[in-house]
Amino acid sequence: MSQLSIHNLRVSIADQEIIRGLSLDVPKGEIHAIMGPNGSGKSTLAKVLAGHPDYKVTTGQVLMDGENVLELAPDERARKGLFLAFQYPSEIPGVSIANFLRAAVQARLPEGEELEATDYYAKLYEKMDLLEMDRSFTSRSVNEGFSGGEKKRNEILQLAMLEPKYAVLDETDSGLDIDALKVVANGVNSLRSPNLGVLLITHYQRLLDYIIPDHVHVMVQGRIVRSGGKELALELEEKGYESYETVKDEVGEPALA
Amino acid sequence: MELESPQEQSEPAILSGPSDARTADLPGWFHEQQRAAWAKFETLPYPNRKDQPWRFSSVNALDLSSYKQGGSLKQTERDEILERSTGLDAVAGRLIFADDQLLRRDPLPEALLKRGLLLMPLERALLEHEELFRRHFMAQPATLGSAKFAALHEAFAKSGTFLYVPRGVEVELPIEIFHWLHGENAAVFPHTLLIADDLSKVTVIENFRSAHRDRGGFACGVNDLVVGQGAKVNYICAQTWNDKVLSIQINATTVARDASGLSLNVHLGGAYSRFESLSRLTGEGARSDLLAVCVADGSQEFDARTLQDHISPHTTSDLLYKNALTDRARNTFGGLIRVEPHAHFTDAYQTVRNLLLSDDAEANSMPGLEILADNVKCSHGATSGQIDEDEMFYLLSRGIPMSVAKQLLVSGFLNEVVDRLDHSAINALVHQLIEAKFARR
Numbered sequence: 001m002s003q004l005s006i007h008n009l010r011v012s013i014a015d016q017e018i019i020r021g022l023s024l025d026v027p028k029g030e031i032h033a034i035m036g037p038n039g040s041g042k043s044t045l046a047k048v049l050a051g052h053p054d055y056k057v058t059t060g061q062v063l064m065d066g067e068n069v070l071e072l073a074p075d076e077r078a079r080k081g082l083f084l085a086f087q088y089p090s091e092i093p094g095v096s097i098a099n100f101l102r103a104a105v106q107a108r109l110p111e112g113e114e115l116e117a118t119d120y121y122a123k124l125y126e127k128m129d130l131l132e133m134d135r136s137f138t139s140r141s142v143n144e145g146f147s148g149g150e151k152k153r154n155e156i157l158q159l160a161m162l163e164p165k166y167a168v169l170d171e172t173d174s175g176l177d178i179d180a181l182k183v184v185a186n187g188v189n190s191l192r193s194p195n196l197g198v199l200l201i202t203h204y205q206r207l208l209d210y211i212i213p214d215h216v217h218v219m220v221q222g223r224i225v226r227s228g229g230k231e232l233a234l235e236l237e238e239k240g241y242e243s244y245e246t247v248k249d250e251v252g253e254p255a256l257a
Numbered sequence: 258m259e260l261e262s263p264q265e266q267s268e269p270a271i272l273s274g275p276s277d278a279r280t281a282d283l284p285g286w287f288h289e290q291q292r293a294a295w296a297k298f299e300t301l302p303y304p305n306r307k308d309q310p311w312r313f314s315s316v317n318a319l320d321l322s323s324y325k326q327g328g329s330l331k332q333t334e335r336d337e338i339l340e341r342s343t344g345l346d347a348v349a350g351r352l353i354f355a356d357d358q359l360l361r362r363d364p365l366p367e368a369l370l371k372r373g374l375l376l377m378p379l380e381r382a383l384l385e386h387e388e389l390f391r392r393h394f395m396a397q398p399a400t401l402g403s404a405k406f407a408a409l410h411e412a413f414a415k416s417g418t419f420l421y422v423p424r425g426v427e428v429e430l431p432i433e434i435f436h437w438l439h440g441e442n443a444a445v446f447p448h449t450l451l452i453a454d455d456l457s458k459v460t461v462i463e464n465f466r467s468a469h470r471d472r473g474g475f476a477c478g479v480n481d482l483v484v485g486q487g488a489k490v491n492y493i494c495a496q497t498w499n500d501k502v503l504s505i506q507i508n509a510t511t512v513a514r515d516a517s518g519l520s521l522n523v524h525l526g527g528a529y530s531r532f533e534s535l536s537r538l539t540g541e542g543a544r545s546d547l548l549a550v551c552v553a554d555g556s557q558e559f560d561a562r563t564l565q566d567h568i569s570p571h572t573t574s575d576l577l578y579k580n581a582l583t584d585r586a587r588n589t590f591g592g593l594i595r596v597e598p599h600a601h602f603t604d605a606y607q608t609v610r611n612l613l614l615s616d617d618a619e620a621n622s623m624p625g626l627e628i629l630a631d632n633v634k635c636s637h638g639a640t641s642g643q644i645d646e647d648e649m650f651y652l653l654s655r656g657i658p659m660s661v662a663k664q665l666l667v668s669g670f671l672n673e674v675v676d677r678l679d680h681s682a683i684n685a686l687v688h689q690l691i692e693a694k695f696a697r698r
Contacts, residue, residue, distance in 0.1 A: 099665065
């Protein structure tokens with residue numbers, strides 16, 4: 001099955017349950033947006049999918065094209081085609097973007113095969129042009145001293161270079177002004193293809209003006225409480241999440257089968 | 258009487274003292290000097306851990322009884338070492354030594370010869386340039402703990418590099434020097450005497466390497482770097498001895514008015530490797546950059562001692578030492594910034610960072626300040642930490658395997674130091690050496 005399938009996922013950190021029985025399917029070729037108020041567990045979901053060690057999955061499954069990714073180490077998941085664009089990407093002092101990405105691309109090659117430097121740079125420059133990134137970025141340390149917009153562009157650059165099967169974009173619009181937002185959205189749109197499924201996590205509707213989702217899900221208190229088409233985003237923008245706050249108490253209880 | 262080939266002959270132990278035969282062709286005053294140095298070596302006590310300059314140091318490693326004076330090399334051995342003496346692609350001059358014997362000297366370009374640049378083995382310099390030699394050779398006493406080893410060096414030194422850059426001469430390409438340890442338990446006493454006259458400029462890189470992976474050896478080296486007014490000297494030490502070698506390196510740099518001296522000490526090899534760096538800022542506007550990188554694994558021990566000595570006002574020094582340690586490796590740093598009376602308006606900085614990659618690695622840092630003047634800007638700090646978990650997760654999330662991610666993060670940590678030297682070819686060489694050390698694991 002060509003989809004990223006999350007089934008009845010429950011996640012805790014320090015004995016507090018943050019994701020409470022979440023189920024969601026993202027088929028390849030589609031863009032699904034998850035929207036929700038602060039504290040609904042959106043970012044936790046993103047980190048859990050990538051395999052962050054701080055979170056404990058108590059039950060549930062995450063299948064990528066039928067394979068259980070929860071059994072894989074974070075780097076294995078990534079090599080199998082899962083990508084997370086971080087809300088707050090780490091700064092890696094002293095490691096240039098060129099070296100960092102080369103290591104990531106090299107890791108995807110079969111054992112014993114060396115990355116061809118000219119091919120690599122040709123592709124890197126092509127993707128940087130797409131994201132309107134100056135080529136001098138390649139020699140800069142990863143994210144160090146980058147503006148918010150530069151960091152997010154760098155995330156999308158990695159997405160473009162690593163060509164995953166499924167990408168989770170965590171609040172990719174945060175910290176972006178309108179110009180930067182358009183550049184990032186253009187980058188994502190250019191990567192839309194039948195071979196990529198995207199899970200777009202956002203707090204605001206404005207990103208969805210530029211990246212039109214196929215489906216929108218509302219996440220509250222660690223669960224999907226409503227799913228719909230792209231028009232759901234507009235409704236949320238208008239009415240806010242308040243109508244779901246009442247649902248909050250209900251979902252606070254153990255989910256009914 | 259049985260005949261033995263030279264290789265099988267047992268060479269004299271260094272602790273039996275220098276034999277006159279070794280230096281028979283050298284002038285009498287030099288003999289005298291060596292004899293006096295040997296007497297001094299015998300008088301001075303061995304280091305004791307209770308002495309502050311040797312605190313935290315494994316002084317038991319300093320047993321010299323098994324080390325011998327280097328013997329002669331077979332032609333095939335010479336050829337092999339020459340072939341392996343690869344470093345930079347483009348250099349202005351090159352000297353290659355093995356077991357303190359000069360194997361090869363690449364001629365200097367005609368243009369530099371004409372301008373009076375001198376690059377020659379030490380034993381020739383003390384004949385041909387006696388006055389310069391005597392004025393600067395070991396002119397700075399070793400005050401950072403290794404006076405005994407400086408005396409031993411002086412007693413045995415006959416091999417090494419003499420480099421004189423005349424006033425106003427800028428040597429664009431680096432001068433490259435190789436010192437190889439070859440014989441079993443051989444002792445070498447590499448010396449570099451660099452005199453950069455006023456307004457000159459030069460970059461020197463010294464490579465310290467072992468010809469064999471499994472042979473012990475002892476290196477006891479001294480550098481005298483004399484930076485004249487307005488001159489600029491970059492000195493790089495790339496030490497990759499095998500992990501059985503005992504290494505002691507004593508560096509003394511004197512920086513005159515408006516001059517700049519930068520040293521980058523890259524220490525990757527040795528069982529025990531100590532390097533002492535004295536930097537004296539003797540003229541207004543002088544600047545000294547002291548940089549060092551150590552990567553320690555297994556049971557390796559590195560021990561760095563420094564003194565940034567501000568003698569004149571309006572001088573600047575900046576020390577940045579970074580160490581990455583894993584397994585049971587140890588690192589010690591003891592450093593002092595001293596601002597002498599009258600050396601007002603001094604800027605002096607001292608930063609030591611240790612990256613601990615295992616629970617059993619140990620780093621001890623003892624930064625220090627001694628300020629006897631007013632109006633100074635000084636800071637010092639030493640920290641030890643582990644790999645940042647968020648940074649690690651970020652790399653893993655890109656599919657980079659843990660071992661590669663670790664290497665990238667460690668290189669990144671060290672790059673801040675290496676990149677302070679603005680020289681792409683040497684930076685690339687240093688990165689390559691660091692990577693090779695990781696690849697070995």
